[in-house]
Amino acid sequence: MSKKRKICVVVTARPSYSRIKTALSAIKNHPELELQLVVAASALLERYGTAVDYMEMDGFEIAARVFNVLEGENLTAQAKTTGLGILELSTVFERLAPDAIISIADRFETMATAIASTYMNIPLVHIQGGEVTGNIDEKVRHAITKLADLHLVASAKAKERVIKMGESPEKVFHTGCPSIDLAHRVLLEPSLDFDPFERYGGVGAMLDIASGYIVVMQHPVTTEYEQSRRHIEETLHAIKELDMPTFWFWPNVDAGSDGTSKGIRSFREQWDIPNIHFFKNMEPDDFLKVLYNSKCLIGNSSVGIRECAYLGVPVVNIGSRQRGRERGHNVVDVGYNRNDIIKAVEDQLINGKYPSDDIYGDGNAGNRIAELLATVPLTFEKRLCY
Numbered sequence: 001m002s003k004k005r006k007i008c009v010v011v012t013a014r015p016s017y018s019r020i021k022t023a024l025s026a027i028k029n030h031p032e033l034e035l036q037l038v039v040a041a042s043a044l045l046e047r048y049g050t051a052v053d054y055m056e057m058d059g060f061e062i063a064a065r066v067f068n069v070l071e072g073e074n075l076t077a078q079a080k081t082t083g084l085g086i087l088e089l090s091t092v093f094e095r096l097a098p099d100a101i102i103s104i105a106d107r108f109e110t111m112a113t114a115i116a117s118t119y120m121n122i123p124l125v126h127i128q129g130g131e132v133t134g135n136i137d138e139k140v141r142h143a144i145t146k147l148a149d150l151h152l153v154a155s156a157k158a159k160e161r162v163i164k165m166g167e168s169p170e171k172v173f174h175t176g177c178p179s180i181d182l183a184h185r186v187l188l189e190p191s192l193d194f195d196p197f198e199r200y201g202g203v204g205a206m207l208d209i210a211s212g213y214i215v216v217m218q219h220p221v222t223t224e225y226e227q228s229r230r231h232i233e234e235t236l237h238a239i240k241e242l243d244m245p246t247f248w249f250w251p252n253v254d255a256g257s258d259g260t261s262k263g264i265r266s267f268r269e270q271w272d273i274p275n276i277h278f279f280k281n282m283e284p285d286d287f288l289k290v291l292y293n294s295k296c297l298i299g300n301s302s303v304g305i306r307e308c309a310y311l312g313v314p315v316v317n318i319g320s321r322q323r324g325r326e327r328g329h330n331v332v333d334v335g336y337n338r339n340d341i342i343k344a345v346e347d348q349l350i351n352g353k354y355p356s357d358d359i360y361g362d363g364n365a366g367n368r369i370a371e372l373l374a375t376v377p378l379t380f381e382k383r384l385c386y
Contacts, residue, residue, distance in 0.1 A: 004034040007373055008098035010089065012041040012109040013252060014051040015303070018284035019128065020104050022181035022366030024060060032374040036096050040066035040085060041109045042252070049250070049281020057283070064092045073258035075225065078108055085112025093120055100125050100378050103148070106141035114144045123378040125150045127369070128177060130158030132324035136222040149380050152369055154360045155326055175368040176361025182284055183310040184363025187356065192293045194286060196247065197277065204277040213245035214345070215291060218299035219252045220260050221321045228259035231336045235298065235318060236267045238341035239276060246276045247290060296348045298341065305331060309357040314348035316341060328357035
């Protein structure tokens with residue numbers, strides 16, 4: 001009987017879990033693979049929703065926890081968090097001795113996974129490379145692509161882009177995004193079959209959502225982090241004026257999130273906003289049900305570009321964070337201006353649901369990823385194709 005391949009997956013933030021959840025299940029259940037799940041950075045922290053708790057509730061065993069987030073939520077803290085991640089993950093990888101390590105997408109902390117894996121001669125698998133956006137994510141994503149040995153991309157254009165960057169075509173596979181697997185399940189059972197307030201608590205008004213609600217998820221833009229407070233205040237004023245029941249999700253740990261958080265807290269102290277309820281996090285399937293049953297998503301999260309395209313949810317995308325990313329017909333782009341945001345939301349409310357778009361996957365990415373990890377040669381020597 002052949003030895004199982006040990007696949008180490010590093011999850012560093014709450015959105016990364018939804019981006020990999022179905023692949024984790026497929027790896028765990030594959031007879032030729034052994035899952036080693038490492039949870040690090042903000043995925044461990046209560047103020048960002050303690051994503052690790054949802055992983056354990058879903059039955060995943062945690063092989064290691066890496067606490068490496070520095071306080072400050074600025075560019076220096078961001079760089080030092082990554083540096084600490086390299087130090088701590090190197091020790092973890094030495095102990096676990098995996099046959100391959102998976103780095104997910106483009107968050108700044110994932111550079112630590114990629115660098116530690118590369119310097120230790122452990123094959124690096126990059127999921128969701130080859131995409132284009134604004135923000136520091138652009139540099140991180142392409143840097144990890146050049147460090148990675150196997151590329152499992154979410155779209156056809158992403159595959160073309162990775163190959164154009166000089167990566168060997170036989171090492172680049174179009175699998176789709178595992179988060180679309182979750183969206184596919186939601187389309188099969190779309191009803192909001194739980195009480196979000198009872199299950200997830202949160203802070204703010206207890207909303208009557210019988211006639212509908214909207215969702216806001218807006219993160220700071222690291223290349224514009226000094227303006228994060230002004231950016232969020234424009235959105236807050238727009239949502240206040242729209243006066244619809246609103247589920248608002250707390251921002252990521254990116255540089256500038258302190259300004260975003262302070263802007264929200266100050267606005268709550270200054271204005272009566274009975275139409276907004278704030279949440280830190282939700283289990284991925286529940287979160288997508290909340291999105292599917294909403295009237296519109298407002299903000300700059302990639303969930304509006306990816307999962308909402310598949311779910312057909314109308315999206316108002318604010319600012320530059322998702323600039324250049326492939327998108328479906330469900331997205332309307334606006335700047336950081338409250339009047340433009342209000343007009344775009346009103347137009348999307350009139351339009352209603354869009355047809356489902358499979359630009360980022362068809363609902364079977366997790367199984368494809370596991371099968372490739374079990375069968376594709378795992379090497380760390382590069383054969384670049386320029």
